[in-house]
Amino acid sequence: MAGANLDNMIRGFQNRLARRHLPIYFERLERLMIEVRELTKYYGDRKAVDNISFSIQKGEILGFLGQNGAGKTTTMKILTCFMSASSGTVKVAGFDVFEEPYEIKKRIGYLPENPPLYGELLVSEYLSFVAELRQVPKAERKSKIDRVIERLNLGEVKNRLIGNLSKGYRQRVGLAQAIVHEPQVLVMDEPTIGLDPKQVSEARELIRSMRAERTVIYSTHILSEVAATCDRIIIIDRGKIVAQESLSGLGQTKTQRTEMVVQRVSDDLIAALKGISGVSGVQASENGRNRLVVESDSKEDLMAEISKTVVDKNAGLIRMSPVQLPLEDFYLSLISGSKGSRQ
């Protein structure tokens, strides 16, 4: 027993030595940037995060979706070593948050829910403070700060006090703070909150531009945002992961719907449509009597069949289009089940 323990200790030590001296080798070796296993966090008696596990590959952009208080922020705080877990293991870039938080902190950028800004500093001073804090070598500091200022269009507020900036600018300075040292892993808690639509699309562009070179994990409760930027999403509800999928696979698990507008609706037509194999239901849409929605469970595309039926019945087909099951519906279907028990 003692021998095995000693063996483990030696192996652990070697591992750590190797990491310290061959960092590049190890970083290449480990494609898994974030690895969370059976993570649980209690606040007093309340379980904020309940036994969640997930992992993120290098270069992936992951959206973290959930209602307020679902446990997104808590998970992120644990990932960034701000808080410790109650149980479970979390590894970032191959380092354990519990054992080597310092190594992780060197490799991450973090934008908390409230951007951490000093109102009494100028934007440029603040960024140079963060760059120094994040151990950007002195020689590169200026060029990196200039780059991030340009990237986030902060040029015109560079010499203004942060305390006097508008919400949108403050959020952008927060974003700049998170990426100024060009971290391997970027953790962002609702990065687009408080931005106007143009800035939101710019921020998304920025996040997308980091694909492949960095690993990004960010939380939001805006669904369209996830659809626009992420490779994969995790939906979390009351501390538990309820869905974990790549974005392309999302809509397909549910029923397909086809919406059409015809000139004449008849019972005959509806009966004929119901007769097509694979069609599970036909509904007259609420807004306008001439609008029909055909639902099908079949994996195949039934559009051709449906259109043929409509034309045969001489219903006067005007328009016909597939309805992608919106992400919203999918999302709500996942979390509504638990809604009743919530007070």
Next chain:
Amino acid sequence: MTGLKAIYKKELRSYFFSPVAYVAIGIFLFIMGMIFAKFVEIYHSYKIANRYGAAQNITLDRLALFLYQNMAFILCFLTPLITMRLFAEEKRQHTFELLLTAPVKGFELVFGKFLAAFTLMGTMVALSFSYALFMIAWGNPDVRIIFSNYLGLLLSVGCYVALGTFFSSLTSNQMIAAVITFIALIFLWLLQTFAQGITVSFGPIDVGPTLVYISPLTHLNSFTEGVVQMKHLIYFVTFTGLLLFFTHRVVESNRWR
């Protein structure tokens, strides 16, 4: 060490780019100026009395003791003003998350902040050296006593700032941090006088003298008299070090809450 440097520079910038430093220095120099004027007046009247054959023979450095003890007491009031924001403000502004998720070691964070506040307080004390220059120019004090006074003052300021840093790390409310620091400092200060009457003892420990020993005033007194002793130096350094260690523990404990 880059972390320590970054934090030190940022703290100093925050002090000097906001009114805090100037208000504190202004108040300090104003009060000290009044006390110094009074001091000059007293010294003058002694000299006149002396000339007409009065018995007391008071020297300038003897009287300076009165000046520097007052200064140490006034610094008790000003320290909370300076130290209250150190950690409390970070928590309120949510910048604590930035500091705790950056590759900065706990001691760099605590020590950087301590050093910045100490630098400001030290600057204040150094500015008061102008009074000493007046004394040297127009009187004939023992310069060595003046220097030992300043050494004692700087060491006490170290204690005060460490205490203030510690209380600031406990709360996110600046006012609470300031009030508790102030009460603690006054309490420690008064301990020297009030604890002398206590004659209770638990076993081998005499409560009275122990409490007197804890008060920084006890140790400062020897400096004001021009005696620099190792035991007093050690007292100040351990007092400061211990409180900074406690602060470090509190800061680290934020991860577990």
